[in-house]
Structures are given as structure tokens and as C-alpha cells.
Amino acid sequence: MRTFLKWVLRIVLMLVLAAVVVGFWKREEIQRLMAVNSLFAEDKIVHNFSHMDEAFLKVDLPRGDGPTWELPYGPGFDLPEGTDGWIEDRTVTSLLVMQNGQIRFEEYYLDTGPDDRRISWSVAKSYLSSLLGILLAEGAIDSLDDPVTKYAPELEGSAYDGATIRNVLNMASGVTFNEDYLDYDSDINRMGRVLALGGELDDFAASLQDSFTAPGETWQYVSIDTHVIGMVIRGATGRSVAELLTDRILQPLGLEQDGYYVTDGAGVAFVLGGLNFTTRDFARFGQVVLQNGSHNGQQLIPAEWIAEAVAPSAPTETGKIGYGYQWWIPVGAHEGEFLARGVYGQYIYFDQARDVLIVSTGADRNFRDPGVNEENIEMFRKIAQSL
Template identity: 35%
Template sequence: MKRMLILGGALGAVLTGGTWLWRHHGELASNRPVNEWTFTHMDKLMPSERVLRPESSRALLRRGKLPDVRYCFDGRRYSLAELHRRTNTTSFVVVHRGRVVAEEYPGWFAAPGVRFQAFSLTKSVTSLLIGIALEQGEIGSIDDPIVDYCPQLRGSGYDGPSIGDLLNMTSGVGGLEDWSVADAPIHRFERAVTTGGSVLDVIRSLPIMSAPGQRFNYSTIDSHVLGWVLEAATGRTLAQNASARLWSPMGAEHEGYYFLTRGRPRTALGGGSLNSTARDLARIGMVMADGGRVGADQVVPEAWVLRSRGAGAPSLQVGALGPSGYPHYGYSNQWWTLGGPHRAFTGLGVHGQYLWVDPDRETVIVKTSAWNHPDDPDRDRETVAALSAVVDALQESGSTTAPG
């Protein structure tokens, strides 16, 4: 009861002062317990553009249930119920061999039709749309300079890096993306997005830290620039691209949306503003798990899927990313790679958003969360341990239970 009274008072502040609250979201809106509301109601706080669903969706069929899963973390064993409690899970969907074997919504405002803020998991979707635009000939090559598509960036740090450099977070532009530093570039970018300031001015102000292609440095701004490249190349917004080239061919069940910059011209964030149901995020994962296909249709180029499972550069391998990445991840093509014999990979978003894809073991896992802090190394390590255990349990069981 006490928890609900606290939440009710906090939500009252949200509902009566949404604009003020979002401008000060670092103080309140992204912290628990308010963030459970914020992360499912972004269209109430920011301008948005819909990602349209097709006239008919492809069913997500159910098969049995997930085996009893226990995972080990820091010397103790836990259940998935404990994972959800310990890591503030809001939705959890597991697909094995094309069938749903688990679907839960522990979040206070969560349900199958609720759109969750994907944060940086958006980057992985932007990558898919870039890959499709390359296949369609709208983008010439990943070796093309960024300024060929974004002339407004001539004379800035982005006058030199290629599309491929940004896809692998090796642009050499800007410093460490650190949410704990009040005046870090990511905070200046965020303030421009949410208060109507000039996003372009922030991006043009970023210093060159290294030559392109040499050093991994995780950058939401790199991904935002990729969104600009995609929009310039295709003549369509991110939402229009996602509607036509993902939501429609994969048979999405619900509309999604991108929130937009408050200042004009309003634009979506290629690095962080997609909102989608967990079920439709699972459909995106299923496309990737099946080599870019939906049935007989090749939606994402197969070579693009392979590129997303791991690049050859030593500096992008698991454990080699340096201070800008955790030691259990590598990076490739706007996806975090997991290495090993199965070469699984995952989209990630701050506050605990995951789209885990293991094509070899035919498994996709969606976990949305409402962590109190944007980056939480311990909760991330625990989630990786738990999701790995889920995949292992499904492999061992063969998911042979009868359809439910």
C-alpha cells in the first residue's frame, strides 16, 4: 500500500507537469518508481511519430512453457522470478524455434499491447534499416563518407568518418559516453533533444578524439547521425522506414512510435527513441534469428545479419572494447556481440532493455526493465547470466513440451 501511495504521488507530478518533468527527467522521471510509468508513456511527454502496423499481423504461436531455469550469479543460484524482482523486469518474452515459450509482464503498467521505450536498443533497429537501404541501392556503400548524405556536418568531426565507422562505433568523434558526468556530451545532446535546443550545434561541437576506424567508443550521437543518413538517403523518416520495411513485412501486431526532438525540424533519434511492444521486438529478433527472413521473404540482407554477429577487427572482439564497453561484450554493426561458438548477439538499451538473439540455438529473448540507473554493471552481468541460462535450458530440453 505504501509503495502505491508513493507511486500515486509521483505519477500525479508526471500528469500535471509532464513537460517540466521530462526536462528534469534525470532527477525524477528516469528513477524508480516513476520510470515504470515514464518508460511506457513516452508519447505523453514528447512529440512522436507512429510506426504503422500492417492490416494483418503474423501470429506468434505458443508452444508449451519454459523449463525451470536456475542461473548462477556471484556464487548463488536464482530463479527467473528472482531475476525479475532483482533487475526490475517490466516485460519478458522468450521465443524458441519460432514459438513463444514464456511471456510475462511484471511491470506495473506492462501488458502485451503496451509500448516500451527501447532506448539504445533502437540503434540495432536503425542498423537493420541501413542494411535494407544498402540492398535497395539508396545508400551506395558503408565506405561512403557521412557528409555525402549530411552536408550540414561538413567542417565538424563527422567530416571524415564513413558510415561503416559509425556502425561499429569507431568514428573517433567525442569522448566517453558517461551519464554520471553532468556536462558530458550525452547530457548536452539530451537537453537539446528534450528542451528544443539545437541538436546540430551539439553534434558539430564534438571534438575529434582519434582517427576514424581505430578505436571503439560507444556513442549515441554516432547512431543519431546514422538516422540522419538513412532519412537523407531514403527521403523517408525513421518511422516511415520502420513501418514499410520492418513492421509490415514481419507482420507486427501493434503500432510502434518514435519520440521526436522537441525543437524543429523534429526528428526521431536513430540511437534511442523507438517504442514498441515486447511482442513486436520479439518479431524483430525472429527476423534476425532466421537470417533476415520472414517465411520465404528476405527482409534484411543475410550478409547484414552475419555482419551483426561479429566483425573481424580485433578491437571489436569480446573483451577488447576498453572503457566504453563491458568485458563480456564485443561490438558490430550497432549490436553487442557475445562471441563463443554460437556467436549470439544482443541489442541493449539503458535501464535494462535487451533483445537477445541466438540464431544457432533458435532463441530470441526480450527483456524490458526499469533500472534506477542508466548503466548498472551488476544488473547487466546478472541479466547476461540469466539469459544465457535460459538458452542453455531450452537447448537441453529441446523444447519438446506439447503445444499449450
């Protein structure tokens, strides 16, 4: 009996030691997974959205050595009635309003500040669209009607085989993908765990095999479509998205601070939602788009591309919000009214007719409630019209 107990004890000690070794070896992955599992917790979400580099791998987006683009302050104004209640209800963390290139209002909430680099979520998709437009104009990509497999051959045999660049830009790939953030087993949450554990999103995209319709026929918001755009860009140029975005757009902007992309385990940028900048630096990008791609005498983004990208070209339902090339067009939009949008309340709203730009960041855990997006757009309209 004593010999048996010694044997059992030895086995237990070996298992404990193995667990300790594995825990030490995988401690960073375990810490990231724990951080992801509490990323949206009510008591942590505001802090987490300003510290995404504590939960994920990242690559820096250096601002460069050039001068900062100073955003001048114009005359202040009173926000429309009801704005304070909206800010509280929607857990807004920052609100910046610009008109005629001047900051008319800027405020930070819930212990956030102007130096916080906030997560963009899907606002990042609109940045990537702008980069693609630049590369298309440069000739690195031949046509939007090229199949994505021309530049990303690893997608051959996947659900993306047969989809064009235009299809994925329009979120009309036809690929089956569950985007339910509240479902632990949804595709979007499985993708998040791949990201947290250092997996590779290229492999994840190539693993998708099911389609619900032919490419180009139906609009359905599929975030992994944007990753495929990133694969196309990397395949066409042989360079990383982080390098290209920094070179073509970010450094010419004169940002205040370096930004960063969340990345997967291979160092590939999480292009569908992983950008992190200060609110004012989000506004600098927005102001260039508002100015049809020009800044400081330089055409950073082709004006023709911006006009095409923000037109409602996707096959969305009649009477519903429109979609272009990774940009949103509100119901009843007038010419020059469009937006970039991310989950939990991230927005860049454009009203070119009034020369108004609004940046809003948030930590709204109720962002999926019926009518919330419409309420937010109406608030932005009220603010723009009150200037």
C-alpha cells in the same frame, strides 16, 4: 515615495505578467523538461518507460492494414533456478522467451502488461542497422567506406568530417562524447535536454568539434554516432527514417500495435534510442533477425547484411564484449549468439544455434554496476540452455 512605490509595483506586475505569458507560451517545453528531470526517479521510472510520449514529442509508426503475425504458444517450461531473484534484482518489467518460432514463456512485472509500449533505448540502434543494410543492398548508399559527409554535408567542419559510415556503425568515429548518464553535464544528458526542449539533434551533432583519435582506430561507445547514421539515411534517400522503417520492416512484420519514435523539435526520429513497441512486437522484429532476415516467404533484411552486422568487427579491446554494426557480441559467444542492448535493462538476445530468442525489458537503475551486463547475459544463456 508613493509615486516610487507605484512605479515599483507596476514593474513587478509587468514582470509577473511577462513570466505568466512566457510560461504559457513555453508550457509544453517546461512540462517536458520537468518530465525528463524525473524520468529515472525510482517511484516513476517503470511508469515513464511505458509512457514516453508524455515526456517527448513523437511520430507514429503505423502497423498498417495487414494481418497480425500471430505468435503461437508452445509448451511451457520452468525457468532456471535463480531467475526469480534476477527478475527482482534487475527490475525486469517483461520477459518473453521464444524457441522454434513459438512463445515458451511470457510474463509481465511491476504492474506492466502486454499492451505497454516500452521504450527501447539503444535496442533501437540495431533496428537502424537493419534499415541501413536494406538501403545498402538497394543501392541508395554506395559503400560503407563513403564519408558520412557525402550524404550529410552539414557535418562538414565538425568532428565527423573524415569519418566513414563504417566508422560510425562500429562506434569508432573518434568523436569526443561523454556518455555518463549520471553526470548532469555529460554530452548524453545535454543531448537529452535538447530533445526535451524541442531542439534539433542535427545541429547538436554538427556542433561537436573535438576528437580523441582518428576515425577507425579506437572503439568508444558514442550514441550520437547512431544519429549520424540516421542523417546519412535521410540524406541518401530524401525520406525520414520513420517512413523508411515503417515501409521496409515494420508493416511487413504484422505488428499487434502501432509503435512510435520519440522525435526532436524538427520531427526527426530519435534513432539512437527512441523506439517504443510492445514486448511481443519487439519479439517479431527479433524473430525475423533470428531467421536471417526472412519472414513469410519474403527476405525483409538481407541475410548477408545480418551476418556481417553481428560479426565483431569493431576495434574493441581483446577479451571484452565485441561490437559489430550496432549489435553486441558477448565474450565467448558461439556462432549465432549476439544481442541488442539498451540502458536500464532492455535486451533482445539471440541464440541461432538453439533457435532461441529472448526479449527482456526493465527499469534497472543499477544497470551500470560492475558485472550487471555479464550477469544478464549469463541468465539469458541459462534460459536458452534449459529449453
